[in-house]
Every structure is written in structure tokens, then in C-alpha cells.
Amino acid sequence: MSISDFEWKQENEWLENVLKEARKQLSEKRDFNKKLKKEAIDTQRELWQEMGSVSIANELDQIVDFLAFIDVLKMQKRSHEFTKKLQEKYKKMILSPYFGRIDFIENGDENAEKYYIGIANLINDRYDILVYDWRAPVSSMFYDYEIGEASYKCPEGIIRGKVTLKRQYKINNGKIEYMFDSNLKIDDEILQEILSKSVDNKMKTIITTIQREQNKVIRNEEYKNLIVQGPAGSGKTSIALHRIAYLLYKHRENIGPQNIIIFSPNQIFNDYISDVLPLLGEDNMLQTTFKEYMHNTLGGELKKEDYCDMMEYILASKDKPAYQKRIRNIKYKSSMEFTDVLKKYVSYVGKVDRNFNDITFRDKLIISYMDLHELYYKDYFQLPLKRRLQKLRERVLFLLEPYEKERIKEVMDELDDSESYINKAEIVKKSRVIVKGEMKDIYSEIDRITKFDLVDIYKKLIENLELFCESSDAEKEIDEIKSYTLENLKAQQLYYEDQPPLLYLMGALGDLPKTSEIKYVIIDEAQDYTPLQYEIFYQLFNHASITMLGDLNQSINPFMNVGDYQNISHIFPQDNTCLMNLTKSYRSTMEITKFSRMLLNKESTDESVERYGDKPIVLGFPREEAIKEKILEDIKIYKGKGYKSIGIITRTKKEANEVYRFLKDKVQVKVIISDDEGYLNGAVIIPAYLAKGLEFDVVLIYNAGNENYCCEEERLLFYTACTRALHVLCVYYSGKRTPLLQL
Numbered sequence: 065m066s067i068s069d070f071e072w073k074q075e076n077e078w079l080e081n082v083l084k085e086a087r088k089q090l091s092e093k094r095d096f097n098k099k100l101k102k103e104a105i106d107t108q109r110e111l112w113q114e115m116g117s118v119s120i121a122n123e124l125d126q127i128v129d130f131l132a133f134i135d136v137l138k139m140q141k142r143s144h145e146f147t148k149k150l151q152e153k154y155k156k157m158i159l160s161p162y163f164g165r166i167d168f169i170e171n172g173d174e175n176a177e178k179y180y181i182g183i184a185n186l187i188n189d190r191y192d193i194l195v196y197d198w199r200a201p202v203s204s205m206f207y208d209y210e211i212g213e214a215s216y217k218c219p220e221g222i223i224r225g226k227v228t229l230k231r232q233y234k235i236n237n238g239k240i241e242y243m244f245d246s247n248l249k250i251d252d253e254i255l256q257e258i259l260s261k262s263v264d265n266k267m268k269t270i271i272t273t274i275q276r277e278q279n280k281v282i283r284n285e286e287y288k289n290l291i292v293q294g295p296a297g298s299g300k301t302s303i304a305l306h307r308i309a310y311l312l313y314k315h316r317e318n319i320g321p322q323n324i325i326i327f328s329p330n331q332i333f334n335d336y337i338s339d340v341l342p343l344l345g346e347d348n349m350l351q352t353t354f355k356e357y358m359h360n361t362l363g364g365e366l367k368k369e370d371y372c373d374m375m376e377y378i379l380a381s382k383d384k385p386a387y388q389k390r391i392r393n394i395k396y397k398s399s400m401e402f403t404d405v406l407k408k409y410v411s412y413v414g415k416v417d418r419n420f421n422d423i424t425f426r427d428k429l430i431i432s433y434m435d436l437h438e439l440y441y442k443d444y445f446q447l448p449l450k451r452r453l454q455k456l457r458e459r460v461l462f463l464l465e466p467y468e469k470e471r472i473k474e475v476m477d478e479l480d481d482s483e484s485y486i487n488k489a490e491i492v493k494k495s496r497v498i499v500k501g502e503m504k505d506i507y508s509e510i511d512r513i514t515k516f517d518l519v520d521i522y523k524k525l526i527e528n529l530e531l532f533c534e535s536s537d538a539e540k541e542i543d544e545i546k547s548y549t550l551e552n553l554k555a556q557q558l559y560y561e562d563q564p565p566l567l568y569l570m571g572a573l574g575d576l577p578k579t580s581e582i583k584y585v586i587i588d589e590a591q592d593y594t595p596l597q598y599e600i601f602y603q604l605f606n607h608a609s610i611t612m613l614g615d616l617n618q619s620i621n622p623f624m625n626v627g628d629y630q631n632i633s634h635i636f637p638q639d640n641t642c643l644m645n646l647t648k649s650y651r652s653t654m655e656i657t658k659f660s661r662m663l664l665n666k667e668s669t670d671e672s673v674e675r676y677g678d679k680p681i682v683l684g685f686p687r688e689e690a691i692k693e694k695i696l697e698d699i700k701i702y703k704g705k706g707y708k709s710i711g712i713i714t715r716t717k718k719e720a721n722e723v724y725r726f727l728k729d730k731v732q733v734k735v736i737i738s739d740d741e742g743y744l745n746g747a748v749i750i751p752a753y754l755a756k757g758l759e760f761d762v763v764l765i766y767n768a769g770n771e772n773y774c775c776e777e778e779r780l781l782f783y784t785a786c787t788r789a790l791h792v793l794c795v796y797y798s799g800k801r802t803p804l805l806q807l
């Protein structure tokens with residue numbers, strides 16, 4: 065339905081009205097900030113004048129004054145930052161203040177109210193809301209309903225009524241480029257237009273076109289924990305970030321970005337998503353990766369393998385003699401059986417006899433064997449091991465202290481009497497040294513009975529592994545795991561698969577740092593964590609609300625993954641955990657989506673946005689060199705066609721380096737081979753396991769030959785690589801094509 069000239073005129077007038085208000089508020093904020101700046105300079109000047117002449121006589125008063133100045137400066141800084149953020153908001157609004165409008169008649173009312181929806185609220189001096197933030201309760205109807213009956217939830221309850229108009233706008237530089245009314249879902253021209261663009265940079269926001277099923281996840285607060293399964297390109301990461309923005313808006317009184325943490329697969333991805341929240345006017349949440357958290361927490365002497373190194377091993381060491389042994393080790397350590405073993409071990413380890421003895425000092429009993437036993441096995445028994453040992457230590461030291469002090473005094477008197485020392489300080493020092501020597505054995509006994517050595521605890525488990533296994537577990541395999549793990553630990557090598565078990569023990573035994581300030585946890589690429597890693601997430605954040613988003617079909621590591629969400633259902637209480645499914649993909653053209661889904665070798669009812677492009681190309685070459693030549697040519701061609709991001713996806717790091725060596729002097733190209741690098745745009749060579757979560761206009765798969773993607777276990781890695789493409793997908797191979805591609 066076209067919009068009449070009269071309505072165009074009205075809309076332009078309204079836009080002008082809104083822009084005028086936004087400009088006015090921007091100018092007010094600018095003035096206010098200038099004032100703040102001047103005040104801050106004055107405060108600093110005053111500070112130097114007051115503090116310039118510090119004198120010993122009134123030192124304390126001056127320190128108090130100084131601290132007061134610091135408080136004022138901090139407050140000024142906070143106001144300045146807040147006002148700057150508002151300025152940014154108004155600047156954005158002046159360019160494009162809103163993107164949607166709904167007219168809604170509340171039941172019982174006669175007239176429809178107009179609601180313009182944009183990136184943020186715009187409220188004038190008379191408290192009229194000119195633009196509603198996309199996260200406001202009323203705005204949810206824009207995403208959830210078409211014309212007709214509608215409702216939204218707000219603090220007062222559910223408001224019901226009727227949507228009589230739904231309009232979408234494209235406003236650029238303060239001008240309406242186009243607008244149209246829609247009876248359809250937002251899955252229309254605007255969505256098509258957005259998706260058909262070339263992507264040159266980091267991830268963008270999707271507020272103008274959030275879909276109903278996505279909106280449900282973004283705003284869901286019915287359940288404490290959400291598990292969201294969605295196919296490649298269904299917007300899981302976008303949803304995760306918009307959900308964070310929503311929570312920050314809805315609970316702005318109580319939470320800030322420091323209360324939300326996102327676990328991403330790697331730093332490249334962290335960098336890739338880092339623009340979204342600032343674009344939405346929010347500060348970024350805490351961002352980390354499981355590896356980063358684990359390595360920082362475990363610390364220690366052992367050489368800890370990186371996730372990427374493990375992936376490289378899995379993919380590129382198949383001809384090594386110990387390969388199968390390592391794979392069996394990875395599989396076992398990631399299995400549900402081993403999680404059970406760890407749980408049994410945790411309850412056992414707290415009962416192990418610690419061989420307590422009476423602790424005496426110079427024939428005086430400090431604490432008896434019986435009392436130690438009673439404290440450890442009764443009074444502190446409910447605490448996790450680490451806490452129990454800490455409490456025991458504190459108790460013994462507390463009891464020892466008076467004896468130690470008394471003894472120091474005795475020795476001081478003796479030294480004083482000996483008249484060999486004139487200086488009092490020297491006597492104090494010397495007597496402390498003497499008593500320390502006398503108490504050496506007691507302290508080492510205290511150390512022994514309260515020792516907590518995580519690696520040693522893990523080693524003891526492995527040494528006695530068979531005791532904690534079900535009798536049906538293969539004896540031979542258990543023997544092999546034992547000897548293999550012990551050998552590696554002896555060589556100070558901590559393989560990646562041993563790290564989550566160690567971290568789990570650390571948590572279960574009470575040695576993980578507190579995380580109570582975290583209120584919301586987002587776990588992206590949720591398919592790539594094992595059930596044991598989820599046990600760790602739960603140990604860490606059981607007080608927080610956890611949103612897990614993943615795609616079981618993108619499990620890039622065949623041996624370390626969640627397997628099925630059923631495997632973690634016992635971890636998260638069923639009554640406050642909900643599994644939600646997304647069913648539509650947005651990223652790729654229909655042709656690429658169809659091609660990729662064929663790789664999965666199973667029926668899929670998932671939908672995708674109707675966007676058409678070229679059919680994916682599958683091309684064989686006699687030699688690998690010829691693939692490189694073709695990629696060189698392609699980069700030039702596709703850049704020439706205006707595509708801004710080109711991903712050359714290899715299977716391994718070694719291949720990525722080889723392709724880079726070939727291309728680097730011939731064309732502008734970069735390589736990413738480690739998971740702690742930043743995101744790079746343009747033409748990028750990257751191994752598939754690092755490309756997960758990212759997307760490129762053009763994806764060129766380097767060598768999908770049958771020697772490369774050779775086995776069933778790599779199907780999902782190959783699928784993940786192909787699903788990174790938005791507009792163009794070319795799969796190149798040398799020799800024979802991978803058997804995974806049944807065309």
C-alpha cells in the first residue's frame with residue numbers, strides 16, 4: 065500500500081520535530097559538558113594550590129582534603145563520561161532517529177497512539193516520548209505482531225489491544241529515504257536489502273529487523289537458564305548481544321556491563337563482536353574465552369596446551385604413532401563416564417586419612433590428634449576440601465600463636481640476660497629467628513596436614529583410576545589412560561583435555577575464585593563445550609542466569625563437544641531451564657544454504673531467508689599449486705566485484721601458512737593462525753576451526769580433497785567452514801574430492 069502525499073508531509077513534519085528536539089538536547093549536553101570540563105579544571109587548579117605546600121605539621125588534614133578532591137574529580141569524570149555517552153546517542157539520533165512505528169489502540173481506548181521506535185528513548189521537557197527505545201516494553205509489539213490483535217508485557221501487567229499500523233523507515237542523514245507499511249513480517253525488503261550487502265567489518269546490530277523467534281530469546285526472562293539451538297546463520301550471536309543490550313536497559317538500576325560476561329570461542333571472535341554493544345549505545349560486557357579463564361585460573365608450572373594446538377593435533381597428526389592413544393585419551397577425558405569418576409573422586413578425596421598426629425611444642429600439647437580429627441571430619445566436614453584445610457590451618461596457627469609469642473619473650477629475656485646484645489631491635493630479630501628454627505618441624509607438620517596440591521590430587525586420581533571406574537569400563541583402556549596421563553604430567557605437560565578436569569576439581573574442592581558479581585552469563589558456540597565444562601560453568605555461576613547458544617551441527621571438535629543438550633539437562637535445574645529452537649537462517653543465499661545443508665546428510669526443516677545468488681562452485685585441480693593460483697585469481701576478481709571480505713578457509717594452520725606464503729607478495733592478504741589475534745578484514749586466510757562464528761562475503765575453501773577432509777569426523781568442521789559464506793562459496797580440491805561432498 066503506497067503512502068499518500070499527505071502522510072509523507074506529516075511524516076516529514078514529525079521527523080523535523082524529532083530532529084529539532086534531538087539537536088536541542090545535543091546542544092544542551094554539549095554546553096553541560098563544557099561546564100563540567102571547566103569545573104574539572106578548576107578543581108584540579110584548586111587541588112594544586114591547596115596541596116602545593118604540604119607541610120609535616122598538618123599532613124593528616126591535607127591527606128583528608130586530598131581524598132575529598134579525588135572524590136570530586138571522580139564524580140566529575142563520571143558525569144563527563146555519562147554526558148558524552150548521551151551526546152553520542154543524540155548524534156546517532158540526528159542521523160537516524162527511528163526505524164519503525166506502530167499505531168496501537170489499547171482495549172478501552174478510542175484512538176490509536178503512535179509509537180516511533182529507535183535506538184534510544186527521546187523525551188522532551190514535557191515528558192512526551194517522541195521516540196521509544198527498541199527495548200522498551202511497548203516496542204516488543206513491533207517485532208512480535210502484524211496488524212491486528214496484539215499485546216505487550218510491562219511492569220503493570222499485560223496490555224492488550226490492536227495494532228492498526230506498522231510502518232518501517234529508512235532514514236539516513238536526517239532524511240527519510242523510504243518508508244512503507246507492512247502487513248508482513250519484517251522478513252521483507254529491508255531484511256533482503258540488509259542481507260545482500262557486502263560486509264567489510266565487524267558484526268553489526270540487527271535492531272531494525274529482529275525477527276519474532278529471535279525477539280522471544282532476546283527478551284526471555286521467564287527462565288533462569290536458556291539453551292538456544294539454531295542453525296548456522298540464525299542469528300545466535302546477534303541475539304546474544306542484543307539480549308545483553310536488552311538486559312542492560314531493563315535492569316539499568318541494578319546491573320552494569322561488569323555484571324555480564326560472555327564466553328566466546330576465541331579472541332578473534334571477541335574482537336569481531338566488540339562493536340555491537342557500543343553501536344547500541346552500551347558499554348561492552350566482560351568478554352573472555354574458556355581457555356583464557358582456565359589458563360589464568362589454573363596458573364602453575366605445567367605447560368598448558370592451547371585449544372588451537374589440540375585442534376591442530378587432531379587434524380594434522382594422524383600419522384603420528386601415538387595419535388590413536390591421544391584421541392582415546394581426549395575422548396575418555398571428555399566423556400560423561402569421566403565426569404562421574406571425578407564426582408566420585410571428589411567425595412572420596414575428602415575422606416582420605418591425612419595421618420594426623422598430636423602437635424606439640426616443647427612438650428606442650430598444641431592440639432591433639434583427636435581434636436584435629438574431630439575438626440576435619442566433623443566440624444568442617446561440610447566445607448569443600450580447600451576451605452576445610454584452610455580452616456584447619458587457621459585453627460592450629462591460632463592455637464600456636466600464644467606459645468610462639470611466649471617463647472619469643474623467653475628467648476628475648478635469655479638474650480637480654482646473656483648481655484651479648486646491646487640493641488633491643490637486634491634482640492627481637494634474633495629471638496624471632498631462634499624460635500622460627502625451633503618451630504620448623506611444627507610448621508612443616510602443619511604444611512603437611514593442610515597441603516592442597518591440585519596437580520598432585522589429580523595425579524593420585526589417575527594413579528588409582530580403576531577404583532573410581534565402573535567395573536564395566538575396559539581395563540586395558542584404563543591402563544593406557546593411566547600410563548599416558550602420568551607420563552605427560554611427569555613431563556610437565558598438561559594437554560588441553562586434562563585442563564577442564566583439573567579446573568573441575570579445583571571448583572569442586574573449593575578453590576575457584578568467587579564470581580558472585582556476575583549476574584548474567586552468555587555462552588556462545590555452546591556446542592563446543594563438553595558436559596564437564598558445563599559442570600564448571602555451573603560451579604562458577606550457579607547464582608547467575610545463563611544463556612547458552614549453539615548449533616549441534618557445528619561441533620568443530622569431533623571428540624570434545626556437548627554431544628546433545630540432553631547431556632547437560634541434569635546440570636541445569638529443569639524447572640528453570642528452557643530449550644528454545646531457532647528455525648531460520650539469515651546469513652547465506654538460498655543456494656549456499658542448500659549446498660551446506662546437503663553436507664549434513666540429513667533432513668532439515670529449517671528455513672532460510674529468500675535471497676538468491678550464484679550456485680556454489682566445486683572445482684577440482686590436479687595439484688595444490690593450481691588451487692593457490694585459482695585463489696589468487698579469485699581474490700582479484702571478487703575484490704573487483706566489490707566484495708569486501710574474502711575468507712580463504714583452510715583445514716589446518718600449516719595449510720594456512722602455505723597459502724599465505726604463496727599469496728603474500730602477490731595480493732593484499734592476511735593470515736590468522738592463532739586464537740588470540742584480533743579480527744582482520746579484507747582477504748583473510750584462516751583455518752576452519754578459527755573461522756567458526758565469523759562470516760565473509762566470499763568463502764574460498766582451500767583443498768577439500770579426499771586426503772584432507774577424509775573422514776566422517778570432519779563433516780561438521782567442513783560444514784561450519786562452508787556456512788561462513790554470505791554471497792559466494794567456492795570449494796576447491798586437488799586429486800579426488802572429499803567423500804563428504806556427495807553431489
Ligand SMILES: Nc1ncnc2c1ncn2[C@@H]1O[C@H](COP(=O)(O)OP(=O)(O)OP(=O)(O)O)[C@@H](O)[C@H]1O
Binds near residue numbers: 295296300301
Ligand atoms: N533479524 C536479522 N536481521 C538482519 N540480519 C540478521 C538477522 N538475524 C541474523 N542476521 C544476520 O545473519 C548473520 C548471521 O548472524 P549470527 O552470526 O548472529 O548467526 P549465528 O547463528 O551466530 O551463526 P553461526 O552459528 O553460523 O556462527 C549476521 O550477518 C547477522 O547480522
